[in-house]
Amino acid sequence: MEIKSLKPGTNAKLHTKTGDFECVILESPNPEIILVKLNSGYNIGIRQEDILDVKIMKGKESKKEKNKPIKQNKNLKNIALVVTGGTISSKLDYKTGAVKWLTDPEELLEFYPELLEIANVKKITVPFMKASENMDYKDWKLIAESVGKLCNDSSIDGIIVTHGTDTLHYTASALSFALKNLNKPVVLTYSQRSSDRASSDARLNLMCSARAAISDAAEVMLVGHASINDDFCYALLGTKVRKMHTSRRDTFRPINAEPLAKITPEKFEAFTSYRVKNNEKTGVRANFSGKVALVKFYPGQDPEIIDYYLKKGYKGLVVEMTGLGHVSTGESSSNWIPYIKKAIKSGMTICAAPQTIYGRLHPLTYSVGRELEKTGIIYLKDMLSETAFVKLSWVLGDKIMSRDVKKNMLKNYAREYSDYIKVEDFLN
Amino acid sequence: MEYQKFGFKSGLEIHQQLDTKKLFCNTSSFLRSDDPKYSVRRKLHAIAGETGEIDEAVKHEASLDREFIYQGYDSISLIELDEEPPLAINEEALEIGLHIALLLNCDILPVSQVMRKIVIDGSNTSGFQRTVLIARNGYVETKDGKVKIDTVVLEEDAARIISREKNKTVYRLDRLGIPLVEIATSPDIKTPEQFKEVALHIGDILRACKVKRGIGTIRQDVNLSIKGHPRIEIKGFQDVKMFVATINKEVERQIKNLNSKNLNSEVRKANPDGSTDFLRPMPGSARMYPETDLPLLFISKEQVDKARRNIPKLRSNIREELKKQGLNDEMIGLVLGEGKLEEFKSLIHLTKDANLVAKVIVLWPKDIAKKLNKDIEEIYKKLSLDIFERVIKESVKNNLSSSEIQDVLTKIVSGLKLEEAVKVEKKSLDEIEEFVSKLVKEKPGLSTGGYMGLIMAKFNGKVSGKEAGEILKKYVK
Numbered sequence: 001m002e003i004k005s006l007k008p009g010t011n012a013k014l015h016t017k018t019g020d021f022e023c024v025i026l027e028s029p030n031p032e033i034i035l036v037k038l039n040s041g042y043n044i045g046i047r048q049e050d051i052l053d054v055k056i057m058k059g060k061e062s063k064k065e066k067n068k069p070i071k072q073n074k075n076l077k078n079i080a081l082v083v084t085g086g087t088i089s090s091k092l093d094y095k096t097g098a099v100k101w102l103t104d105p106e107e108l109l110e111f112y113p114e115l116l117e118i119a120n121v122k123k124i125t126v127p128f129m130k131a132s133e134n135m136d137y138k139d140w141k142l143i144a145e146s147v148g149k150l151c152n153d154s155s156i157d158g159i160i161v162t163h164g165t166d167t168l169h170y171t172a173s174a175l176s177f178a179l180k181n182l183n184k185p186v187v188l189t190y191s192q193r194s195s196d197r198a199s200s201d202a203r204l205n206l207m208c209s210a211r212a213a214i215s216d217a218a219e220v221m222l223v224g225h226a227s228i229n230d231d232f233c234y235a236l237l238g239t240k241v242r243k244m245h246t247s248r249r250d251t252f253r254p255i256n257a258e259p260l261a262k263i264t265p266e267k268f269e270a271f272t273s274y275r276v277k278n279n280e281k282t283g284v285r286a287n288f289s290g291k292v293a294l295v296k297f298y299p300g301q302d303p304e305i306i307d308y309y310l311k312k313g314y315k316g317l318v319v320e321m322t323g324l325g326h327v328s329t330g331e332s333s334s335n336w337i338p339y340i341k342k343a344i345k346s347g348m349t350i351c352a353a354p355q356t357i358y359g360r361l362h363p364l365t366y367s368v369g370r371e372l373e374k375t376g377i378i379y380l381k382d383m384l385s386e387t388a389f390v391k392l393s394w395v396l397g398d399k400i401m402s403r404d405v406k407k408n409m410l411k412n413y414a415r416e417y418s419d420y421i422k423v424e425d426f427l428n
Numbered sequence: 429m430e431y432q433k434f435g436f437k438s439g440l441e442i443h444q445q446l447d448t449k450k451l452f453c454n455t456s457s458f459l460r461s462d463d464p465k466y467s468v469r470r471k472l473h474a475i476a477g478e479t480g481e482i483d484e485a486v487k488h489e490a491s492l493d494r495e496f497i498y499q500g501y502d503s504i505s506l507i508e509l510d511e512e513p514p515l516a517i518n519e520e521a522l523e524i525g526l527h528i529a530l531l532l533n534c535d536i537l538p539v540s541q542v543m544r545k546i547v548i549d550g551s552n553t554s555g556f557q558r559t560v561l562i563a564r565n566g567y568v569e570t571k572d573g574k575v576k577i578d579t580v581v582l583e584e585d586a587a588r589i590i591s592r593e594k595n596k597t598v599y600r601l602d603r604l605g606i607p608l609v610e611i612a613t614s615p616d617i618k619t620p621e622q623f624k625e626v627a628l629h630i631g632d633i634l635r636a637c638k639v640k641r642g643i644g645t646i647r648q649d650v651n652l653s654i655k656g657h658p659r660i661e662i663k664g665f666q667d668v669k670m671f672v673a674t675i676n677k678e679v680e681r682q683i684k685n686l687n688s689k690n691l692n693s694e695v696r697k698a699n700p701d702g703s704t705d706f707l708r709p710m711p712g713s714a715r716m717y718p719e720t721d722l723p724l725l726f727i728s729k730e731q732v733d734k735a736r737r738n739i740p741k742l743r744s745n746i747r748e749e750l751k752k753q754g755l756n757d758e759m760i761g762l763v764l765g766e767g768k769l770e771e772f773k774s775l776i777h778l779t780k781d782a783n784l785v786a787k788v789i790v791l792w793p794k795d796i797a798k799k800l801n802k803d804i805e806e807i808y809k810k811l812s813l814d815i816f817e818r819v820i821k822e823s824v825k826n827n828l829s830s831s832e833i834q835d836v837l838t839k840i841v842s843g844l845k846l847e848e849a850v851k852v853e854k855k856s857l858d859e860i861e862e863f864v865s866k867l868v869k870e871k872p873g874l875s876t877g878g879y880m881g882l883i884m885a886k887f888n889g890k891v892s893g894k895e896a897g898e899i900l901k902k903y904v905k
Contacts, residue, residue, distance in 0.1 A: 018535045018565075019535065019564070019565055029723075029724065033539055033724065035541065035724075038561075040579065040716075041543070041712075041715065041716030042543055042559075042560075042561040042579075043543060044540045044541065044561060045537075045539025045540065045724055047538065047539065050538075092717060092718075099720055111475065193554075194720070195475070196475060196544075197554055198472040198473055198474065198546065198554075198555025198556070199553060199554050199555040200473075203471070203473055204471075228468055228511055229470070230471045231469055247512040247513060248511045248512075249511065
């Protein structure tokens with residue numbers, strides 16, 4: 001019996017050098033190892049060379065319930081889901097032990113049926129299924145178009161976009177800029193713990209997202225755990241939010257801003273003013289440019305990095321600068337000023353954003369900053385560098401806006417700039 | 429009771445905490461009694477297991493829709509809080525697991541996979557317990573033949589329950605993640621007496637390994653059924669002594685039960701009086717699926733060989749070895765009882781007299797403690813291994829008597845330096861010589877035996893016969 005021909009799911013009795021195993025064959029991550037599930041439920045590996053004999057056994061058919069139609073409740077408002085991938089739309093394939101995308105987005109509702117007690121899920125759109133670290137500006141456009149269509153669908157009260165966490169705050173910014181005259185809630189949400197766990201954060205995140213989606217806030221909001229407690233979520237402004245922890249469920253924090261609202265599964269409680277739901281037609285302006293880069297300045301960095309992007313044909317660069325907005329200049333062995341001047345002269349846009357994450361740039365406080373400011377760098381005040389990167393891509397990709405990059409970069413399109421920063425807006 | 433007549437089938441499951449850091453995170457595994465620093469509120473929801481069905485036990489727990497409060501401390505990390513993926517398995521815990529498996533004559537699995545066992549009573553923040561099978565097919569010998577060891581598993585202990593109200597349960601996170609070894613026998617134990625024997629034997633093996641001691645660090649569960657009755661698991665035996673009484677009562681209960689229609693496999697709790705109460709339905713294998721945050725666990729031949737080399741000796745084997753070295757039963761008892769085996773081993777090369785070593789390091793310090801009305805720990809603070817070594821060397825060199833050695837030890841305990849304590853004894857040799865020379869002058873012509881009698885009577889144990897004889901030789905030809 002050729003062992004390699006054993007398909008995952010086969011029941012077999014393996015006679016090996018160290019005894020017999022009655023088991024089910026699983027998909028193995030390692031070609032030399034046969035991974036099996038024993039009757040006790042434990043999985044173990046057996047080396048190919050240790051197997052002396054194989055007997056195929058008749059297995060029990062596992063019951064698989066057919067998908068039931070999503071239940072609808074006339075008394076509830078209607079929402080739509082835009083499913084894009086990420087942990088929240090993946091599940092464990094128990095047969096093979098691998099984590100895979102949901103083959104059927106309706107499965108999401110089987111995992112989290114509580115969502116349906118808050119709103120009817122009327123439509124589910126799947127523009128693609130990706131891990132968010134694999135997304136780029138073209139995907140932002142696809143999501144924006146899916147959402148835009150649902151915005152102008154009068155049967156839908158609000159939209160939930162499910163997404164991987166790694167680059168969720170980039171997409172949140174992208175939608176904040178791309179959706180013009182927004183007429184209903186657009187909620188982005190996620191999970192840090194997979195759906196196979198009884199502890200998954202997706203349950204509360206989805207319930208609160210549904211609550212936000214049926215609210216009257218016509219905003220792009222990122223909704224997720226406010227703390228590590230499973231009690232309430234925050235709705236955060238799409239342009240003022242950042243992933244701040246590799247694994248915690250409350251990883252998304254407001255930066256230089258306060259949360260837009262506190263949400264429990266029962267209640268949407270606003271902290272700030274917001275754009276109210278309306279009957280305008282929502283437009284989509286989502287021609288993002290791929291020729292934009294984000295560079296983090298570090299001590300001693302060779303300014304030739306600017307030349308590299310220039311030669312590659314990049315049109316814009318966001319530099320994460322130190323302190324109030326600095327890179328190394330005259331007294332340093334690596335003086336950035338000549339390179340910056342050259343790039344700007346060649347038509348490249350160079351923007352500055354704070355690498356401290358929190359706070360606002362003040363280029364005129366120190367002489368270094370004054371010198372840098374004269375080169376034509378656009379200082380983006382308290383805008384997050386990730387938001388700045390997305391915005392520069394948006395402005396440069398748009399035929400009209402790209403005619404006056406500076407004016408458009410400094411214009412407050414989606415609350416990416418705060419009027420002032422409050423004490424409590426730090427480490428919140 | 430004639431157990432065979434009823435088709436009695438039963439097996440034992442032992443859970444023992446290991447004395448290491450936690451199994452999948454780098455935090456210490458001590459239990460806290462001070463007030464918690466913070467608490468976290470969580471909920472769990474029922475999820476379909478591997479087969480697409482929700483497990484019976486899981487359904488039972490989920491129907492209770494509870495809120496869970498987890499108490500945390502500075503000794504708790506994000507991993508226990510289900511806020512960070514697990515680290516690789518603790519190497520020391522794995523090695524101890526291998527020691528135990530080898531002592532139980534098991535085959536070690538070269539490749540295994542850490543599994544998640546769904547538990548949603550809240551005792552695990554993640555909603556599952558991490559568990560990994562490391563060995564199988566072992567045995568222990570009993571008077572009535574071999575009892576097979578089915579599996580040896582390493583797994584995480586659960587959080588400690590602090591209080592339970594109607595819809596709210598409070599847990600403390602200090603115990604969550606402490607490594608447990610789970611040993612399960614085959615259901616081939618034939619009588620309650622054999623049960624006790626197997627439990628004691630496994631207990632002996634566990635005590636030889638680096639495991640935690642004290643109440644709550646070991647838990648024994650019993651699986652049993654009679655013919656026609658589904659398997660029942662009894663949890664929470666506080667005392668091995670209750671095995672026989674509890675099993676007898678359970679067999680009686682099952683016999684009575686046989687006529688009823690709805691017989692279910694269930695988990696029951698052992699009460700101190702030998703009776704049992706229903707706890708929850710029996711969990712199925714549907715509860716297990718892979719821990720996707722960790723790669724396959726490879727246990728190399730080198731790891732197994734290393735474990736084999738460092739395998740701890742069982743107490744019964746140690747006794748035999750000590751006997752061979754010439755230690756009498758009383759001293760063996762003292763050395764093992766006081767936990768001075770390592771000290772004994774490191775000093776035995778200094779003298780052929782094994783019992784002397786035992787007396788120096790255990791018996792006499794105990795006597796001194798009693799005489800001075802002090803705690804033995806206080807005595808041992810003064811009598812370090814280094815002091816013992818030098819005292820034994822001195823006593824061999826100068827052929828000190830038992831009472832002299834005791835004197836030296838007492839003086840060291842009372843604050844004298846070793847050199848001084850021993851010097852005093854040497855000065856006393858001069859004293860003896862002075863006495864001997866006077867004695868021979870005053871009472872000339874006595875036999876050697878006559879002089880010896882007088883010398884020994886005068887110095888009563890403070891001088892050895894050999895020393896007295898040598899001094900006497902100088903004056904009597």
